[in-house]
Amino acid sequence: MKKKLVVIGAGMASGRMLEQLFDAAPDAWDVTLFNAEPRGNYNRLMLSPVLSGEKTYDQIVTHDDTWYATHCVDCRFGEPVVRIDRKNRLVYSNSGGAPYDALVIATGSAPFIIPVPGKDLPGVVTYRDLEDTQAMIDTAGKDAVVIGGGLLGLEAAAGMAARGARVTVIHLMGHLMERQLDPAAGYLLQRDLEKRGITVHCKGATKAILGTDRAEAVLLEDGTVYPADLVCMAVGIRPEVRLANDAHLEVERGIVVDDALRTSDPHVFALGECVEHRGQVFGLVAPLYDQAKVLAKTLLGEAAIFAPVQTATKLKVTGCDLFSAGDFADAPGREDIVFRDPGRGIYKRLVLEGDRIVGVVMYGDTADGAWFYGLMKDGTDISDMRDTLIFGPAFQGGAAPDPMAAVAALPPEAEICGCNGVSKGTILDAVAGGACTLDAVRACTKASASCGTCSGLVQQVMAVALGGEVQDTPVGMCKCTNHSHEDVRRLIRAMGLKSIPAVMQELGWKTVGGCHSCRPALNFYLLAEYPLEYRDDRQSRFVNERNHANIQKDGTYSVVPRMWGGVTTPAELRAIADAAEKYGVPMVKVTGGQRIDLLGVRKEDLPHMWADLNAAGMVSGAAYSKGLRTVKTCVGKEFCRVGTQDSTGLGIKLEKLMWGSWTPHKLKLGVSGCPRNCAEATCKDIGVVCVDSGYNIVIGGAAGMEVRETVPLALTPSEDEAIQIILAVTQLYRENARYLDRIWKWMGKVGLGWIKAQVVDDMENRRTLVERFEISQSVYRRDPWADLSTPSETPKWAPLADLTLEAAE
Amino acid sequence: MTIFVDIGSLDDIPAQGARVVRTAQGCVAVFRTADDRVFALEDRCPHKGGPLSEGIVHGTFVTCPLHNWVFDMNTGQAQGADEGRVRTFAAKVQGGRILIDATLLRRSAAA
Numbered sequence: 049m050k051k052k053l054v055v056i057g058a059g060m061a062s063g064r065m066l067e068q069l070f071d072a073a074p075d076a077w078d079v080t081l082f083n084a085e086p087r088g089n090y091n092r093l094m095l096s097p098v099l100s101g102e103k104t105y106d107q108i109v110t111h112d113d114t115w116y117a118t119h120c121v122d123c124r125f126g127e128p129v130v131r132i133d134r135k136n137r138l139v140y141s142n143s144g145g146a147p148y149d150a151l152v153i154a155t156g157s158a159p160f161i162i163p164v165p166g167k168d169l170p171g172v173v174t175y176r177d178l179e180d181t182q183a184m185i186d187t188a189g190k191d192a193v194v195i196g197g198g199l200l201g202l203e204a205a206a207g208m209a210a211r212g213a214r215v216t217v218i219h220l221m222g223h224l225m226e227r228q229l230d231p232a233a234g235y236l237l238q239r240d241l242e243k244r245g246i247t248v249h250c251k252g253a254t255k256a257i258l259g260t261d262r263a264e265a266v267l268l269e270d271g272t273v274y275p276a277d278l279v280c281m282a283v284g285i286r287p288e289v290r291l292a293n294d295a296h297l298e299v300e301r302g303i304v305v306d307d308a309l310r311t312s313d314p315h316v317f318a319l320g321e322c323v324e325h326r327g328q329v330f331g332l333v334a335p336l337y338d339q340a341k342v343l344a345k346t347l348l349g350e351a352a353i354f355a356p357v358q359t360a361t362k363l364k365v366t367g368c369d370l371f372s373a374g375d376f377a378d379a380p381g382r383e384d385i386v387f388r389d390p391g392r393g394i395y396k397r398l399v400l401e402g403d404r405i406v407g408v409v410m411y412g413d414t415a416d417g418a419w420f421y422g423l424m425k426d427g428t429d430i431s432d433m434r435d436t437l438i439f440g441p442a443f444q445g446g447a448a449p450d451p452m453a454a455v456a457a458l459p460p461e462a463e464i465c466g467c468n469g470v471s472k473g474t475i476l477d478a479v480a481g482g483a484c485t486l487d488a489v490r491a492c493t494k495a496s497a498s499c500g501t502c503s504g505l506v507q508q509v510m511a512v513a514l515g516g517e518v519q520d521t522p523v524g525m526c527k528c529t530n531h532s533h534e535d536v537r538r539l540i541r542a543m544g545l546k547s548i549p550a551v552m553q554e555l556g557w558k559t560v561g562g563c564h565s566c567r568p569a570l571n572f573y574l575l576a577e578y579p580l581e582y583r584d585d586r587q588s589r590f591v592n593e594r595n596h597a598n599i600q601k602d603g604t605y606s607v608v609p610r611m612w613g614g615v616t617t618p619a620e621l622r623a624i625a626d627a628a629e630k631y632g633v634p635m636v637k638v639t640g641g642q643r644i645d646l647l648g649v650r651k652e653d654l655p656h657m658w659a660d661l662n663a664a665g666m667v668s669g670a671a672y673s674k675g676l677r678t679v680k681t682c683v684g685k686e687f688c689r690v691g692t693q694d695s696t697g698l699g700i701k702l703e704k705l706m707w708g709s710w711t712p713h714k715l716k717l718g719v720s721g722c723p724r725n726c727a728e729a730t731c732k733d734i735g736v737v738c739v740d741s742g743y744n745i746v747i748g749g750a751a752g753m754e755v756r757e758t759v760p761l762a763l764t765p766s767e768d769e770a771i772q773i774i775l776a777v778t779q780l781y782r783e784n785a786r787y788l789d790r791i792w793k794w795m796g797k798v799g800l801g802w803i804k805a806q807v808v809d810d811m812e813n814r815r816t817l818v819e820r821f822e823i824s825q826s827v828y829r830r831d832p833w834a835d836l837s838t839p840s841e842t843p844k845w846a847p848l849a850d851l852t853l854e855a856a857e
Numbered sequence: 858m859t860i861f862v863d864i865g866s867l868d869d870i871p872a873q874g875a876r877v878v879r880t881a882q883g884c885v886a887v888f889r890t891a892d893d894r895v896f897a898l899e900d901r902c903p904h905k906g907g908p909l910s911e912g913i914v915h916g917t918f919v920t921c922p923l924h925n926w927v928f929d930m931n932t933g934q935a936q937g938a939d940e941g942r943v944r945t946f947a948a949k950v951q952g953g954r955i956l957i958d959a960t961l962l963r964r965s966a967a968a
């Protein structure tokens with residue numbers, strides 16, 4: 049007969065242990081699994097993404113019914129074990145028992161509840177399981193208070209805020225996460241959380257939770273009261289040792305286990321957060337997974353020893369990058385290296401003991417975390433690179449930020465030439481094979497053979513390989529850097545740089561905060577590359593894009609609401625007329641893009657006027673943007689006697705798909721219903737000229753300082769395909785063109801042939817381009833006017849103070 | 858000695874941005890740099906009167922939004938080939954509040 053294994057607790061540790069056990073010996077044990085929660089194993093770490101809405105519960109289940117069935121596990125979920133009878137080797141729940149030959153206790157931890165009046169009221173939760181998570185999800189639109197500003201509390205707070213709750217964090221200490229951060233870094237974190245609308249109250253001692261039938265508010269010692277429909281206590285955890293205590297096993301802070309994870313009873317084992325091993329208790333999963341491996345072996349009679357390794361933590365709050373590992377306590381002989389940039393919200397601290405790193409904290413920019421962690425774990429002697437250590441791996445070997453270092457640090461698979469898909473490795477191979485001039489490399493790899501804008505980078509890669517000087521590099525994008533636009537863009541991609549400070553730091557910008565010419569360009573490159581992660585930086589935009597209106601020479605603005613395809617309604621016209629009168633607009637003018645311009649609006653009136661126009665269903669026309677401006681249309685076959693297709697309808701469809709998108713320069717479209725071309729489509733950036741047999745797509749027109757006629761890109765019988773091609777070429781332009789190049793200029797560099805190959809001939813490529821455009825639009829297809837005319841934003845458009853009034857008093 | 862007047866909280870100005878203060882002597886642009894220093898300059902470009910408060914702030918420089926003249930906020934001096942100077946006023950941060958030169962309350966600068 050098979051031996052019986054009983055496991056108490058279906059958590060992170062026991063789940064991993066059972067996997068290991070079944071993998072090694074599927075038939076060794078008959079397993080009975082008790083769990084207090086009414087469900088099996090799931091990934092507890094991922095409760096935070098579930099709370100914030102980034103994941104669903106189903107996505108974090110690690111073992112489903114089929115898995116338990118396959119391994120014949122007797123699942124007793126929702127049945128907490130209440131007693132262990134060691135003498136007879138039995139465990140009991142309230143509804144039955146189970147005999148064991150070996151018992152594993154894996155009960156995890158119990159959250160610590162601070163003993164204040166009101167702690168037992170309904171509406172007071174901890175943060176440990178799915179029930180807690182669900183209670184917090186339900187706070188949307190309500191008031192929530194989190195007690196405890198550590199990792200767990202902050203994940204709870206950010207999650208609830210993401211769900212739309214009004215959240216306050218009360219923290220006993222002077223700053224958040226005091227165990228991992230010093231006051232300055234704690235302040236940066238606090239500022240980021242406050243930006244999400246979370247209130248942070250440090251040095252706050254909770255006195256009581258107020259409420260009659262359920263929690264209503266939290267009272268602090270200093271008398272402050274915060275309203276609270278829900279209170280989450282996240283002040284720490286304690287190993288869950290009650291069962292072990294009652295069974296008279298040896299227990300200190302946790303259940304005491306030896307290196308094989310055996311308790312003081314040879315038939316009873318324990319693992320996870322409930323144990324204490326050589327005086328140490330655990331709060332993160334990495335060492336628990338090691339325990340799981342060891343215990344599986346122990347249960348199979350193999351020798352194995354558990355030796356904990358150091359672990360690193362990351363705060364799982366999207367947008368707050370925090371990394372911490374090791375030990376930060378002040379101790380004799382310890383030294384700190386700190387890099388701080390409060391303006392950019394970056395903080396890095398290394399704790400050294402002798403020539404080794406013993407602790408790492410990073411805030412705001414954690415890209416080098418893994419590298420520092422590696423040095424720390426391996427106990428690497430860092431004395432050689434001590435001076436530049438804090439700048440990360442890219443700078444090792446040179447004291448000053450050296451642009452070549454960035455190129456040298458690129459991995460071999462990094463793409464250098466985008467046109468021909470040539471990687472750094474391929475170029476290095478060519479050089480090793482004897483190609484030592486640019487022409488030779490170009491001839492054998494095709495690197496820089498198409499648009500040529502990557503020549504500088506190719507030469508730098510060659511210089512790294514040949515150990516020589518870089519010759520005739522193209523001019524830098526501005527006086528702040530020697531890298532050209534194209535190279536910066538490639539390096540952003542290849543090095544995964546995700547913020548303006550990261551670009552400036554890693555590529556060795558020569559100025560403190562860039563200038564008016566590189567900052568808008570970097571902002572565009574980053575938002576085009578990382579639409580979901582990068583947050584548009586308004587302060588790096590020109591006035592018109594920052595204020596979503598066009599500044600006029602007297603400092604007033606012009607306001608242009610969108611008119612889809614140039615079509616409007618009496619109601620919209622009435623709302624525009626009302627706005628013009630209400631705000632005393634000196635001039636109302638019809639624009640060349642088929643819409644109406646309200647000129648001469650005062651800055652402080654902008655949000656009010658926008659709110660009025662929004663209320664009538666109108667959004668910003670982006671008449672100021674390097675982005676989609678207008679889609680000009682003619683009436684087409686719906687009304688015109690010679691029209692061949694529904695040009696108005698197609699124009700509206702395109703505008704509804706593309707509005708809000710940012711592009712390297714302004715993007716104007718036109719759709720004409722027949723070759724008479726009333727919408728002047730052949731001088732637009734992208735145009736469509738309809739014919740009987742379908743849709744002629746043309747690109748590269750201009751009617752500004754340069755006047756250019758478009759060239760044909762594709763002819764398709766299907767409206768749907770026309771739309772796909774237009775979205776694809778727009779995305780290709782977004783991904784490749786230099787900032788401030790119109791399509792015609794970009795086309796001159798890369799060639800119409802290349803563009804055609806990408807979006808007309810290569811259907812798979814077209815599909816992925818459209819997909820990436822859509823991903824970006826999921827963020828940017830929204831009205832900035834609505835976002836900037838909220839009650840909290842509106843006051844920011846007015847002067848900060850009016851001292852003329854005070855002077856009069 | 859300069860006497861200062863409180864005009865608002867540092868948080869009211871975005872980092873690398875500016876807000877305008879109306880004074881008896883015209884509009885003054887109060888800038889905040891990336892590292893939380895503040896500068897107060899007349900909000901009128903000497904070139905063609907552009908509102909400097911709407912310019913891009915980089916380091917301790919601001920670029921005029923109308924034709925890209927660049928000014929050093931420490932001195933108000935135009936940079937490079939452009940010649941001109943904007944008036945500057947004393948400004949500082951104290952306990953998270955922004956203080957500027959109180960003479961701006963008066964109608965004339967000379968007093």
Ligand SMILES: Cc1cc2nc3c(=O)[nH]c(=O)nc-3n(C[C@H](O)[C@H](O)[C@H](O)COP(=O)(O)OP(=O)(O)OC[C@H]3O[C@@H](n4cnc5c(N)ncnc54)[C@H](O)[C@@H]3O)c2cc1C
Binds near residue numbers: 085094175
């Ligand atoms: C929201 C959240 C986020 C986290 N994020 C991270 C992170 O980013 N990184 C990291 O390393 N760690 C993180 N942790 C910690 C990590 O989840 C724990 O270290 C890990 O889950 C502990 O595993 P365990 O198996 O010991 O306990 P648990 O996973 O807690 O499992 C114990 C199980 O035992 C059950 N149980 C308890 N008593 C009984 C009983 N008497 N009878 C039957 N069953 C019982 C419990 O219901 C529970 O299901 C996080 C924790 C939480 C709550």
Ligand code: SF4
Binds near residue numbers: 683720722724725
């Ligand atoms: S372009 Fe052709 S279809 Fe359109 S309005 Fe002119 S004539 Fe009619």
Ligand code: SF4
């Ligand atoms: S054509 Fe020249 S003057 Fe007229 S609105 Fe355009 S930029 Fe101004």
Ligand code: FES
Binds near residue numbers: 904907921926
């Ligand atoms: S008005 Fe400032 S640069 Fe022209």
